[in-house]
Amino acid sequence: MATPFKLKIITPDKTFFEGETENVIVRTTEGDIGILAGHINYAASLPSGPIKVKMDDGxxxxxxxSGGVLKISKEGTVIIARAIEWGSEIDLEHARRSEEDARRRMQESKGKSNAEFERARMKLMRALNRIDVAQKM
Structure with missing residues (x-):
């Protein structure tokens, strides 16, 4: 049995998760990493992506x-997320509508503002991530 460590995941609105875990797998801008107790001090930027938390039941x-930052220290691991939701709580139809809207906005912004296109692209990445996570439930 692995040694547990403290994990705290917060958003601007709430504490999403606070407790002990033995393992977290999260996507950073450098790639996916697994976090165990005793991990070296580390900080990373988090794009939209999946995160897996090992719960008490194993x-x-x-x-x-939907993006954020990760900090690992001897005191534990802290993730500050723009937004986060459990896959079981994602409204798949809403996520699909968000995907369609983002694709439409990308098409409409072609030849216009790069900022508009980039906002639409980021919205698409968030929607696709939510769809992917929801479908794995």
Missing amino acids: NYRLAAI
């Missing part, structure tokens, strides 16, 4: 994170 719980 099973992993999957969530969709």
